[in-house]
Amino acid sequence: xxxxxxxxxxxxxxxxxxxxxxxxxxxxxxxxxxxxxxxxxxxxxxxxxxxxxxxxxxxxxxxxxxxxxxxxxxxxxxxxxxxxxxxxxxxxxxxxxxxxxxxxxxxxxxxxxxxxxxxxxxxxxxxxxxxxxxxxxxxxxxxxxxxxxxxxxxxxxxxxxxxxxxxxxxxxxxxxxxxxxxxxxxxxxxxxxxxxxxxxxxxxxxxxxxxxxxxxxxxxxxxx
Amino acid sequence: xxxxxxxxxxxxxxxxxxxxxxxxxxxxxxxxxxxxxxxxxxxxxxxxxxxxxxxxxxxxxxxxxxxxxxxxxxxxxxxxxxxxxxxxxxxxxxxxxxxxxxxxxxxxxxxxxxxxxxxxxxxxxxxxxxxxxxxxxxxxxxxxxxxxxxxxxxxxxxxxxxxxxxxxxxxxxxxxxxxxxxxxxxxxxxxxxxxxxxxxxxxxxxxxxxxxxxxxxxxxxxxx
DNA sequence: ACGGCAGGATTGTCAGTCAAGTGCTCTGGA
DNA sequence: TCCAGAGCACTTGACTGACAATCCTGCCGT
Numbered sequence: 031x032x033x034x035x036x037x038x039x040x041x042x043x044x045x046x047x048x049x050x051x052x053x054x055x056x057x058x059x060x061x062x063x064x065x066x067x068x069x070x071x072x073x074x075x076x077x078x079x080x081x082x083x084x085x086x087x088x089x090x091x092x093x094x095x096x097x098x099x100x101x102x103x104x105x106x107x108x109x110x111x112x113x114x115x116x117x118x119x120x121x122x123x124x125x126x127x128x129x130x131x132x133x134x135x136x137x138x139x140x141x142x143x144x145x146x147x148x149x150x151x152x153x154x155x156x157x158x159x160x161x162x163x164x165x166x167x168x169x170x171x172x173x174x175x176x177x178x179x180x181x182x183x184x185x186x187x188x189x190x191x192x193x194x195x196x197x198x199x200x201x202x203x204x205x206x207x208x209x210x211x212x213x214x215x216x217x218x219x220x221x222x223x224x225x226x227x228x229x230x231x232x233x234x235x236x237x238x239x240x241x242x243x244x245x246x247x248x249x250x251x252x253x254x
Numbered sequence: 255x256x257x258x259x260x261x262x263x264x265x266x267x268x269x270x271x272x273x274x275x276x277x278x279x280x281x282x283x284x285x286x287x288x289x290x291x292x293x294x295x296x297x298x299x300x301x302x303x304x305x306x307x308x309x310x311x312x313x314x315x316x317x318x319x320x321x322x323x324x325x326x327x328x329x330x331x332x333x334x335x336x337x338x339x340x341x342x343x344x345x346x347x348x349x350x351x352x353x354x355x356x357x358x359x360x361x362x363x364x365x366x367x368x369x370x371x372x373x374x375x376x377x378x379x380x381x382x383x384x385x386x387x388x389x390x391x392x393x394x395x396x397x398x399x400x401x402x403x404x405x406x407x408x409x410x411x412x413x414x415x416x417x418x419x420x421x422x423x424x425x426x427x428x429x430x431x432x433x434x435x436x437x438x439x440x441x442x443x444x445x446x447x448x449x450x451x452x453x454x455x456x457x458x459x460x461x462x463x464x465x466x467x468x469x470x471x472x473x474x475x476x477x478x
Numbered sequence: 479a480c481g482g483c484a485g486g487a488t489t490g491t492c493a494g495t496c497a498a499g500t501g502c503t504c505t506g507g508a
Numbered sequence: 509t510c511c512a513g514a515g516c517a518c519t520t521g522a523c524t525g526a527c528a529a530t531c532c533t534g535c536c537g538t
Contacts, residue, residue, distance in 0.1 A: 044325075045522070069488065080523045082306060085489085089310070093317060101268070102489050102530045121406035128348035182345035186410035269491070293519065304492045309520085326499045326520050 049077055050087045057096050057107055058195040059161040060202070064109035068097060095193045110197045112247045118197070119243040121190045122171070123236070125183060129175045130219060130235050134228040140220050143173035151213055160202045168195050170216055201249045215241065273301055274311045281320050281331055282419040283385040284426070288333035292321060319417045334421050336471045342421070343467040345414045346395070347460070349407060353399045354443060354459050358452040364444050367397035375437055384426045392419050394440055425473045439465065 053073070056062050073084035088105050091097040099105040110118070133141075147170040154162035168191055175187045215238040222231025277297070280286050297308035312329050315321040323329040334342070357365075371394040378386035392415055399411045439462040446455025 071488075081489095082524095083522065086310070086313070090317075093314075099489095103532090104488065117404050117406050120402075120404050121410055124349055124352035124407060125410070127352070178344075180341050180344050182341050182414050183348060186345055186349070186413055189410055189413055190406050295519075306493095307491065323520090327501090328519065 045079065046083055046086055049073075049079060049083065050090055052077070053087055053091060054094075054096060054192070055161075057091070058164075058192065058199045060199045062107050064107045064200055066107050067104040068106065069104045094189065096196055108196075109200065110193065110250075112250055115197060115243060115246050115250070118190060118193055119239055122187075122194065123239055125175060125187045126171060126235055126239070127232055129178050129183060129187075130223060130231040131228040132178050133174065134223045134226055134231040137226045138177065138223065140224050141173045141177035143176065144170050144216075144220060147173055148213055148216055151216075161199060164195055164198045164202060167198070167212060174219070197246055201246055212238075212242075269303060270307055270310055273297075273303060273307065274314055276301070277311055277315060278318075278320060278416070279385075281315070282388075282416065282423045284423045286331050288331045288424055290331050291328040292330065293328045318413065320420055332420075333424065334417065334474075336474055339421060339467060339470050339474070342414055342417055343463055346411075346418065347463055349399060349411045350395060350459055350463070351456055353402050353407060353411075354447060354455040355452040356402050357398065358447045358450055358455040361450045362401065362447065364448050365397045365401035367400065368394050368440075368444060371397055372437055372440055375440075385423060388419055388422045388426060391422070391436060398443070421470055425470055436462075436466075 053068075062068070068088065070081050070084045070088060073079075073088065074081045077084070088097060088099070092099055092105060095108070097105040098108045147166050150166035150169065151163060154160075154166055172184070172187060172191065176184050178184075215234065218234035219231055219238060222228075222234050277292075286292065292312065294305050294308045294312060297303075297312065298305045301308070312321060312323070316323055316329060319332070321329040322332045371390050374390035374393065375387060378384075378390055396408070396411060396415065400408050402408075439458065442458035443455055443462060446452075446458050
């Protein structure tokens with residue numbers, strides 16, 4: 031896990047996986063507008079793959095909440111409502127609270143990946159690379175959860191973070207940047223963990239999550 | 255093993271959904287032994303469906319952890335290790351703790367579905383119907399989570415409860431029944447919620463989860 | 479203006495095929 | 509006899525082509 035490990039050319043492990051990743055990135059980065067229809071035929075044509083392959087990818091994206099579809103209708107990129115965003119962050123709260131209090135109570139060291147993601151955020155902000163900024167933010171929180179060593183906690187977290195990234199990506203497409211006190215809030219969480227103070231870490235996390243949540247909801251109200 | 259391809263009739267829902275449900279039930283009830291291979295061709299033959307249909311179902315089961323497969327190998331029903339069981343219950347703890355403390359703090363009424371599932375457990379115990387007993391137990395906990403009104407919390411919970419049901423189903427296939435203090439432990443959780451005491455509800459939940467977890471791990475050690 | 483019908487669009491499901499990878503057997507040599 | 513390597517069978521990955529069922533849209537007739 032060092033800085034120079036930027037050299038994986040990532041051969042499409044499998045065609046389906048590569049297609050899935052590509053579509054996923056386009057969706058969460060807002061390159062495919064919310065409400066836009068994604069038919070199996072369109073995906074198959076755009077990527078020059080067979081329709082069953084495209085179908086499988088769409089189903090995986092639907093399972094992760096990055097697309098929505100009802101029977102015999104086209105899949106569309108969802109735009110989450112305020113209610114859904116509140117709910118989404120409630121789910122984060124459950125998992126991430128458990129993670130940070132566990133880490134702090136355990137006297138665990140600060141997760142290296144979390145520290146690393148702080149640097150990535152800093153760089154993304156400097157480069158005005160919004161998608162990278164969002165991705166690094168997600169990475170920070172995922173690193174905290176992963177540091178507990180629980181794969182099931184990570185699985186559950188991963189299940190909902192896709193949609194979090196989706197709304198954040200869509201919001202930034204509208205709203206451009208905002209002053210980055212995110213890093214400070216992240217640092218406060220890490221400080222709570224490092225000092226072995228579950229209460230402090232928990233409080234810092236809640237503050238951060240609520241702030242992020244309220245920003246997203248406020249932005250939603252504006253664009254409506 | 256043998257080539258006596260059994261025919262299973264599917265209820266009309268959607269072919270894929272019906273197939274998924276049927277396979278899911280057979281797996282979690284232990285009707286398909288852990289370690290048993292489930293090839294796409296076998297499923298397709300047994301149910302008289304096309305291989306792509308079977309393939310889609312297997313992929314959905316794999317995504318839920320009810321089957322495991324590595325590239326170009328057959329899917330097999332997993333037998334969870336003690337470590338995985340501990341991890342699984344850690345995940346439950348995160349979500350269900352959040353749910354019961356939220357319910358108690360909110361002063362919410364006792365979820366009717368949870369009460370109902372208590373009756374179902376009682377009946378299943380009386381009928382010596384182990385799969386129904388497990389299913390009702392799962393239902394109780396799902397009802398608690400669902401009562402929070404959070405769909406994402408429910409989603410995350412659902413993601414791991416499939417594997418919980420799997421291990422419980424496999425364990426009971428070996429171990430037969432045991433005196434049912436489960437209902438008492440459930441009642442204690444409900445009492446904590448009803449009295450609006452988050453701490454009491456939380457404690458009762460932890461006691462119940464740890465007891466269930468330890469039973470499973472102990473049973474695993476015996477059968478090994 | 480309104481309701482029903484027809485056609486297009488899209489997904490659900492199927493059959494069959496080829497390619498590629500994995501594991502196992504079985505042979506050939508030491 | 510024992511071990512190693514080649515070959516084969518099984519299984520999945522991906523594609524092509526096709527048909528049925530369903531949903532939606534828009535037109536037409538009343």
